[in-house]
Amino acid sequence: MLVSNLEILPNRKIEAHLGLVQGSSVRSKHVGRDIMAGMKNIFGGELKGYTELLQDSRQEAMQRMLKQAESMGANAVLNVRFSTSSITSGAAEIYVYGTAVKLDDAQNHAAGTNQVTTHV
């Protein structure tokens, strides 16, 4: 599955637009991490636990989006955007969305057909 946040794929033809696909994930940190984070707020520095947590959460949201795209028969998701909102002090929602499309075969690509397709 091709995932990109560009709208244009030079050399590839978009055969069908399948519509918006999305995935979201809400996660909260456990208490131990919160205490560690409180300590870090005195000394400053990176909160590695939170960085990883948000990374995992983002990956999960992405997986959900890709699953949806797959079930629609797409082989690429274009114009992907992320959005993050902190819901309460302890939890954050990650939302990822994009346009599912069906591209022509990669063979055409390899043959060097130079068709520029714009995605609206």
Next chain:
Amino acid sequence: MFEIVSFLVLLVVGYAFGSLAERRHYRSIQKLEIEFNSIPAIASRYPPVDKAYQQQLVVGNVVIASDYFKSFLAGLVNFFGGAVVSYESLLDRARREALLRMKKQARAVGADYVFNIKYETTSVGSGRLASIEVLAYGTALTPSGISIPANPGS
């Protein structure tokens, strides 16, 4: 009395460790920025068409906590109004670090460029304790080894 002492201790500890962490972080950022200069991050939405490129989404994120001294300073400025300089450097560090992590991913896939860079900033702290998350993402363009005629239209 105890409260005043603990507040002053926290302030001094926060300043000492916070500025140490900041200096160390800036050194690492400057070193890595030179190293990753070979992969330009470009904010354009339109990919180059000189070669055939493979596209792939790359992301980098970081959560950075402010220290006690910075938080106190920000609170003070918040009262009088004005530029919160102590948080400006915090955000600057987070943005540059997130971009570097994104470029690291781009290098791992052998990219030439990263296009359509987007930043996202979220406050993830609870209450007065400020922590910020910065996410940087874009599309890595990896040459797929196929050359395209210079003037495809004719």
